[in-house]
Amino acid sequence: MRLERIDGSSYRIPKQGRMRVDGIIFSDVRLLESLRDDPCLDQVAAVASLPGIVRASLAMPDIHWGYGFPIGGVAAFDPDEGVVSPGGVGYDINCGVRLLTTKLTRADVEGRIPHLVNMLFSAVPSGVGAEHRDFVLSRSEMLAVCEKGAAWAVSKGYGEASDLDYIEDHGTIPGADFDVVSDRAYERGKNQLGTLGSGNHFVEIGYVEEVYDADAARQLGIPEGTIVVGIHTGSRGFGYQVCSDSLEGLVKVARKYAIDLPDRQLVCAPVKSPEGWRYLAAMGAAANFAFANRQMITHFVREGFGAAFEKSWHELGIRLVYDVAHNIAKMETHEVDGRSRKLCVHRKGATRSLPAGHPLVPPAYRALGQPVLIPGDMGRYSYVALGAKNAMQKSFGSCAHGAGRLLSRKAALKATQGRRIEEELAHKGISIRAAGRATVREEFPEAYKDVADVIRVVQTAGLATPVARIAPMGVIKG
Amino acid sequence: MAAGTTDRGAFRTTPHTADVAIRLSAARPEGLFAALLAAMRQLYVGRRRLRPASSRTVRLEGPTMEDLLVSFGNEIIFLVDAHKLVPVCLDAVAVSTDREAGLKLDAELALAPVDSRVGVDAELKAVTYHRLEVRRTRNGAGLRTSLVIDI
Numbered sequence: 001m002r003l004e005r006i007d008g009s010s011y012r013i014p015k016q017g018r019m020r021v022d023g024i025i026f027s028d029v030r031l032l033e034s035l036r037d038d039p040c041l042d043q044v045a046a047v048a049s050l051p052g053i054v055r056a057s058l059a060m061p062d063i064h065w066g067y068g069f070p071i072g073g074v075a076a077f078d079p080d081e082g083v084v085s086p087g088g089v090g091y092d093i094n095c096g097v098r099l100l101t102t103k104l105t106r107a108d109v110e111g112r113i114p115h116l117v118n119m120l121f122s123a124v125p126s127g128v129g130a131e132h133r134d135f136v137l138s139r140s141e142m143l144a145v146c147e148k149g150a151a152w153a154v155s156k157g158y159g160e161a162s163d164l165d166y167i168e169d170h171g172t173i174p175g176a177d178f179d180v181v182s183d184r185a186y187e188r189g190k191n192q193l194g195t196l197g198s199g200n201h202f203v204e205i206g207y208v209e210e211v212y213d214a215d216a217a218r219q220l221g222i223p224e225g226t227i228v229v230g231i232h233t234g235s236r237g238f239g240y241q242v243c244s245d246s247l248e249g250l251v252k253v254a255r256k257y258a259i260d261l262p263d264r265q266l267v268c269a270p271v272k273s274p275e276g277w278r279y280l281a282a283m284g285a286a287a288n289f290a291f292a293n294r295q296m297i298t299h300f301v302r303e304g305f306g307a308a309f310e311k312s313w314h315e316l317g318i319r320l321v322y323d324v325a326h327n328i329a330k331m332e333t334h335e336v337d338g339r340s341r342k343l344c345v346h347r348k349g350a351t352r353s354l355p356a357g358h359p360l361v362p363p364a365y366r367a368l369g370q371p372v373l374i375p376g377d378m379g380r381y382s383y384v385a386l387g388a389k390n391a392m393q394k395s396f397g398s399c400a401h402g403a404g405r406l407l408s409r410k411a412a413l414k415a416t417q418g419r420r421i422e423e424e425l426a427h428k429g430i431s432i433r434a435a436g437r438a439t440v441r442e443e444f445p446e447a448y449k450d451v452a453d454v455i456r457v458v459q460t461a462g463l464a465t466p467v468a469r470i471a472p473m474g475v476i477k478g
Numbered sequence: 479m480a481a482g483t484t485d486r487g488a489f490r491t492t493p494h495t496a497d498v499a500i501r502l503s504a505a506r507p508e509g510l511f512a513a514l515l516a517a518m519r520q521l522y523v524g525r526r527r528l529r530p531a532s533s534r535t536v537r538l539e540g541p542t543m544e545d546l547l548v549s550f551g552n553e554i555i556f557l558v559d560a561h562k563l564v565p566v567c568l569d570a571v572a573v574s575t576d577r578e579a580g581l582k583l584d585a586e587l588a589l590a591p592v593d594s595r596v597g598v599d600a601e602l603k604a605v606t607y608h609r610l611e612v613r614r615t616r617n618g619a620g621l622r623t624s625l626v627i628d629i
Contacts, residue, residue, distance in 0.1 A: 065494065067608030067626050091603040091628045128601040129559065129592070187560040198601040199629060237559045240603040240628075244552050247607065251545065264544070264607035408493050409629075438599065478601070 001041045009460035018049040025059040026461045031453055040070035046262040047075050052082020058395055060350050061457035062404030068265030071349035074398040079344055084276045085268035088346030090327040091243040093283055094290035095234030097324055097373040103317030104227035106207050116308055117431045117474040120203050123304040124297055126196035126478040127435025136191045146178040149288030153295035165362050167323040171291040176284030182245045189238025194296035198436055198478030200443055201233040205474035216368050216467045220321055231297050239286035246279045271344045322371035326351045326401035334396050345396050353387035353399035353464050372464040376403045378475045379445030383455050383466055390462025399463040403451040412447040434477040487513025498629055503622040507573040510621055511550055515565050518554050522564050522598040530566045530588035539579035543612040546583045551605030563589040603628040
C-alpha cells in the first residue's frame, strides 16, 4: 500500500483502483511502524470505494484491523448519493466512554482502593454473559429504553436530569424505533441493561496525574489530584444482535442496489432507502440502550462510593464530566468546500470532537470545547482532551477513541505466559478485579499501543487538545 | 430430517488483532458447519467436557454457503447468550439446494446448559462476513474458508 506523507501527522493513500476518494491516515512514523503487517490500511482503501463518500476515508491514530471498516475509521456520506453501513458502526453500537469526577483526592482514597474495587466489582455485573438475575426488562420497558436512552434511566431514579446535559446528544438518539428491532435482540438484551460485559470494557478508578491546561481542567472539574472514574461499555447483546440482524438483512438486498463491495462486511444501503432508514432507526434504539446502560452503571458507582465512604454521592461530588459514543452513525452538518452539508458520519472506534463555540457542546463547556475521552490501557494512563477547530476541517469533528490493540488476544496470552499480571499491576499500585480468567492477560497493558503516542498525533494534527492525564488506581474488567 | 454426515471438518485459529479468526476445512459442506461448531465450542468452554442435555433443530436458508455459515454461527451465539445453552456437537447436518432460497441447512444440535458456576470463557458478539469465502482446497478434494468472529 503506497502512502504519501502529507505532514508530520498525516499520510495519504492516493485514490486508485476502486477508490472514489483518497484515504487519509492520521499517524506518524512511529505509529505507522506498528501498522506494517496490519491489513487496516487496505480497509481504509476499501471504505473509500463506497458510493457517496465525501472528501476522504479517514483513519484515526489508533487505527487497527477490524472487519469491513477498520477500527478507528471515520467516513461521511452524502445522504442523497451515499450509503449507510452497519460495518461502519460496529457490533457494539454506541460503545463509548464516560468520565465521572469527584471531590475526593488521592489522600481520601489512600489504602481504600482494593475495598472500592471489590465494592464496584460486586455492584456492577461484569464478565462474559453478565446480566441481572432479578432485573429483566419487559417489552414495554425495552421500548421506553430504546426511545429515551439515558433519560429513561434518569426517570427511573438512576441519576439526575442534569446528567443528561453532559452526554453526547443528551443521551438520546432521535429517530430510534424499537419496532424495527428483532425479538432476538430483545431476548439477548432484556436482562443485560446495567451490566459491563467483558473484554476491554471496564470501570476504572484513577486520579488526575498531570494537567496541561489548569483553567480547562478546573472548569471540567478535574484539577490535579482529583479522583475520577471512567466507564467503558456499550449496548451489550442487544446491540450486537441489532447489528447482526441488520447485516443479514442488507446482504439479502445487496443486489437490489448493485453496490460493488470489496468486502461483504461493508454491505450497505443508500441512506435514503427504506433499508437505510431502518438500520438507522434500529441503530438508534441500540445506541439509546447503551446510553441507558452507562447511566445505570454510573448510579451503581455513585451508590457504591457512597456506601464505602458512608456519605451521599452528592456530598462526594460525583458528577458526570462527559459521555461520548465511539461506535455510531449520525446525521451531522459539516462544511465541505465552503458549503454547509448534511452528512451521514460513521465513526467506528472514533470519538466526536467538537471545538469551542459549537452549538452541540454543553453550555457549561461551550467556551472550552467538547471533552474528548481517550482511555489508554489499565497499566499506564488515559487522557482527557478538548475538541479543536481542525477536527471540523480535517476529520468531520472526529478524534481517536483509545490506544488501539497491538497484540491479538492469542498473542497477548502467549506473551504473558508465566507472568502474574495482577501482581505486576499491584507493584505499580493498581488493584484489579476481573470476571474472566484470561481477561487480565488478554488485556495486559502492552497488548495496546501507548496512548501517549496516539495523543501526540491527535495534538499535532489539531484534532483535540490534551487537558489532563489520568493514572489508573483500581480497575474492574469483565 | 435429512441424513447426517460423519465429516467433522477441522479448524484452527489464526492471528487477528482485535477479534478471532478461524480457518475451517472439511471434505464436504456439512463438515464446515461441524468444524465451526467445534471452534465456537472451544472458544466458549475450552477443552471442558460437556454432556448433552437437550437438542435443537436448526433450519436455515441462504443464497450461499457463506450466508449459511454466518447464520449458523450467529444461531449458536444466540443460543448461548439468550438461552444459556452451549453446543456440544452436531447430531445430524445436511446441506441441500433450494430452488427459492439457494441453499438450505438442516441440523440437529446437541446442547448442554452453561455451567452457572463457571460460565463461558468468551463473549462472542457475532460471526462476521469479513473476508469470508468458501473455496475448494488446492487438490480440489475438499472445502476451506476463513471467518472472523467479533469478540
